[in-house]
Amino acid sequence: MNHPSKRRPPLEGERFQVVVIGGGINGVAIARECARAGRRTLLVEQHDFASGTTSRSTRIIHGGLRYLEHGEIGMVHESLRARGRLLRERPHLVHPVHFLLALSDNTRRSSLTIRTGLWLYRHLGGKLGVAPSDMDKKKLEHWLDSGHRWSIFDFEDAQCEFPERLVAEWLIEAIQAGAVARNHMQVLAVDVVSGKVRGVLLRDKLSGKEEHIDATWIINATGPWADRLCQRSSILTQRPMVGGVRGSHIVLPGFAGAPSTPLYTEGVDRRPMFVIPWNEQILVGTTEVPDTTDPGKTQPANDEIEYLLNSLTALFPSSKISSHDIYYAFAGVRPLPFSPKQAPSSISRRHYLHDHADEGAAGMISVIGGKLTTAAELARQCAKKMGGRVRPPQGLALVSNAALDPLLDQWVLEVGEVGGVGETSARSIVEWHGRR
Secondary structure (H helix, E strand, O other): OOOOOOOOOOOOOOOOOOEEOOOHHHHHHHHHHHHHOOOOEEEEOOOOOOOOOOHHOOOEEEHHHHHHHOHHHHHHHHHHHHHHHHHHHHHEEEEEEEEEEEEEEOOOHHHHHHHHHHHHHHHHHOOOOOOHHHHHHHHHHOOOOOOOOOEEEEEEEEEEOHHHHHHHHHHHHHHOEEEEEEOOOOEEEEEEEEEEEEEEEEEOOOOOOOOEEEEEEEEEEHHHHHHHHHHHHHOOOOOOOOEEEEEEEEEEOOOOOOOOOOEEOOOOOOOOEEEEEEEEEEEEEOOOEEOOHHHHHHOOOOHHHHHHHHHHHHOOOHHHHOHOOOOOEEEEEEEEEEEOOOHHHOOOOOEEEEEEEOOEEEEEEEEEOOOOHHHHHHHHHHHHHHHOOOOOOOOOOOOOOOHHHHHHHHHHHHHHHHHHHOOOHHHHHHHOOOOO
């Protein structure tokens, strides 16, 4: 894509306390946290902000119900608390949603195990006040494959239909706190001298100009590109940090029997699968396929699309869905910790921070893993690792059927009064922009 020529103030010779590389949700959250802590911060992204893994997810803000199976209760608890903060702080972007969980008689999971897990999940996360609907359950059961016996449960989680908007809001807040943000800015290499990072060499992809920036700390928040950045910078790790796992989705129009509320179920191979109403369409995913190719060129493989379609038609055989109904498919690469001996589904989704001091690059930290839900907490941990002041998160009681919708209604009222617009217009403004 050719970009029109734009003049941006040069960065050559500038010195920053922190340079954050990668403009996905983790990188933007880290830049915001560092800027709020008073550090002079530069955020650079080689393409558009949120154009990588962030925009290619299932768009769920969740605690990770499936992680309970692996005993990762601490991570689930942390994720549920992060979910609660997002529901309160960004109610126009993150909404509580009632999920249905449908399992056939072919599942490996017992009813007792499921009920125990759901009880623990509710206990850890609190109630969101999303009323379950018996009508939704009956409608779903009517359309599911009648050749199986189905057990249908329900639980609460949250959805962020457009995480790109969340990134945009955090980016604005980072800039307001003093951060400098540049997209279409490629990092050619991290400059390391005498065992310590000294800065980065950049190329402005709009002008073609190369610039050297001095920095005290370098945060590698490039997700699935993390190892590639180290290789370009001759920073040698004992083993790869990231084991990329591709997750593919298909998007279809509504079909006969399509659930009206998000559905968590199993595919034909009994892997977890989501069927989610999204943007007046149906989003189906996801797959888990090891992927070591260029993350920027990742596309769903034909067999992944076929797998998702076969799984969907097995669930809803009377819907007559075919490949011709697919609007489009997309894929993103999860930057999971490198674990070659583990199946992708069993690799921990917990994030961690890799300090490169022992590899001759003191002052550089690589972010491995991370989810939409926990990006803000990851950012606080990263800022704390660099030392200095870190803003504590606001206190949070367990979310109960609290005033999530009334809070949004209050914002609508405020925007309507200030802007002199009707309730419908005010609500549309709030749902996209909050009170900004």
